[in-house]
Amino acid sequence: MKTRLNDTAQEVELVKIKGVKQGLLLTFSDISDFNKVEAEINSKLTSGFFMRGTHIFFKPGDLSHANEELLRKIFARYGLIFKVMPEVIEKTAPEIKADDTVETEYEDNKEEQERATQEETVKESDDITQMLVVNRTLRGGQEIKTKSSVLVCGNVNPGAQVIAGGSIDIRGKCYGMVHAGAYGNTEAFIIADKLHPTQIRIANLVARPPDDMEETEMAERASIKDGQIVIEPIDR
Amino acid sequence: MSGNKTRAEIIVITSGKGGVGKTTTTANIGVGLAMKDKKVALIDTDTGLRNLDLLLGLENRIMYDLVDVTEGRVPYKKALVPHKKFRNLFLLPTSQVKDKSSVNPEALMKLCDEMKSEFDYILIDCPAGIEQGFQTAIAGADCAIVVTMPEISAVRDADKIIGELGRADKDNIKLIVNRIRPQMVEQGDMLDMKDINDILSITCIGQVPDDEKVVTSTNRGEPVIMTEDSLAGRAYKNIVRRILGEDVEFMDLHKDTFLRRLKRAFGMN
Known part of the structure; x- marks a missing residue:
């Protein structure tokens, strides 16, 4: 100027x-x-x-x-x-558009506000160690967006979105769009009992499951390995 | 529920997507409950696109409509159209000339409160979509029946509707899967109940097969539940019994169609 x-x-x-x-x-x-x-x-x-x-x-x-x-x-x-x-977050958050905030207001008004007041007292760097617990199934059109990690006790249905600064753990089936490490954390991972998302994003990488994805009885975990998103079965 | 005239159960029948059979379901459940000697009111809230009167064959008996009632021109009792055959079944039709903005949620809630003491069941036929018409229709309801079809878009829309109902604190939600084609399900060309349950995960109270008799009975203005020999009619009868609290097993659609075909082949039907 x-x-x-x-x-x-x-x-x-x-x-x-x-x-x-x-x-x-x-x-x-x-x-x-x-x-x-x-x-x-x-x-x-x-x-x-x-x-x-x-x-x-x-x-x-x-x-x-x-x-x-x-x-x-x-x-x-x-x-x-x-x-x-917050300097760190500004530098490493290429994915989220500013207008996304509006959609969040729509769905999780209460939680957002609760978190907003919490954030006042929590340092930015601590956010990633925080966890947001969602104790219900996320249905089409519903969205969770947070800087912290997310635990969903329920399913993530097609058309639903979970965007987390940290990792995402879904105690249920995941069919929706999941984005872990949305602010640049490449160490973030996603776990679900059945991981069959429409799209999966970790940090700035995007992947979608193959059209003929094999069914497995085990829980699955997605993370970044050698610059690629890989999904592997895990015990839990 | 029965005999207790002080508090009707108010059920909204909704789906999100159009054409899955909300109105057909409302008409059939309404008639079914009336056949079980319940006093039933059906409220059509699909203002501007009303159909429920046609399905019941009551179009030419309408004098006043929902908009007349909510705008205070007539008491609701004057607008109620009694059914030709079942004297304890009443239709409150909506206006065909006005649109959805003519009725607001508060007005419908007030009306439901007023009607509650007079009926055992009040069924609200909801318009398609998630806009104002939907918000109005669900406002007064205690519980909801979501109608869907074994089709990906209908299931997605049902999922969205269940979410919206949750946001409006309507947690008592039941599912009816309509227009099932057993052969197609068997061949893997149509979603089966497991696929649908995977996504929606709510209690299912009915599986209704796709039946040509539904079309003919709709055109005649006599809901299919009134005909003795149709599969869809039987499915609706079972739904009514489940609504009344009975534990009824789901009929095996596959076996039934096969048997029916066999019967027909031997001229037994």
């Missing part, structure tokens, strides 16, 4: 909002007069454009501690979560 351009503009925009993978990123062109910044943010919020539960990020070092707290309170009034941009 060139300052010269800003100067010539009728009204100088102090705060820029940009869509990123997990939410919106705020950048500040000038925070010398923080009252003005605050006023601008307030006017943007009152426009009602932001969806509740959206994550608003800022770059570390952009704000003083006091200003950060001030903004956090303002955003919280509108149900928005204000926090530091």
Whole structure:
């Protein structure tokens, strides 16, 4: 952003909002007069454009501690979560489009919100060790999306989606679309009692099962080996 | 359930996909329950595309419709059309000129509450789709019957509908598999019950074979359950008994068709 351009503009925009993978990123062109910044943010919020539960990020070092707290309170009034941009996740999340968040809201509103409040207290790096438990069958059109790992006690039906930052364990049959390590974790794996997904994704690799997949009585595990997704039977 | 006139069981019959036999199922179960001396009301919620009256042969007796009732123009009792043969079976038809937006979920819930004390069973025939018409139809129901066909698209849509019913906190869901062609299943050209159960995994209360008699009886306005010798009619009778809480074994469609063909060959039928 060139300052010269800003100067010539009728009204100088102090705060820029940009869509990123997990939410919106705020950048500040000038925070010398923080009252003005605050006023601008307030006017943007009152426009009602932001969806509740959206994550608003800022770059570390952009704000003083006091200003950060001030903004956090303002955003919280509108149900928005204000926090530091997670560097690691931004770099390694090529798969998820920003508009995916909308679909998630549709299905698992409650869980998403619960998790959103949890995330406030949990460091980003810890997310992967967390586990989301889904105690039901996911039917066509339903979607689970989380940064953590997922345990599904039930089936994942055709047309359903599970997208996890970590690994996915399905205590049932898997016919839907499953994506483990969705934010780049190539160590992630997928286990199901019957692994017959429409599509299987781990990190940035995509595979679909062969059309004449052999039936096995054993549980199966998909993981990345030598740069390829492989499925093998396992005991459990 | 029987004799207790204070609280009807309200069942919505739905499928997601069109053409799988929601209306046929509603008409047959309705007549079946009436044959068992239950007082039954059938509500058609497929506003703009009403058919239930045709299947029951009641089209020319309609005076008022569901929209008249929910908009408060007439009390529901005035709009009820009694069946020609079964005096304890009533149809509440919907409007053919209005559309789905004419009835909202709250209005239907209110109506169901009002009707509850008068009937043993209230069956709601749901329109296809998952839009407003569906949301309205399921609003007042205690339980749901999902109708599907042994066809991949019908099963997928049923799965979606079961998910939607779950979202609306309707957890008492039963399945009817309609229009089964035993020969095709046998040859592996049609999904069998195991394939369907694999995906849907809900309790099945009926397996109805594809029967030409359904078409002829539909055109006559007499649900197939009223005819004595049809397979589909027998299947519907079994469904009715299961709804009434009896434990009825599923009939073996394969053996039956073979026997019937044998009988026909010997001129016994």
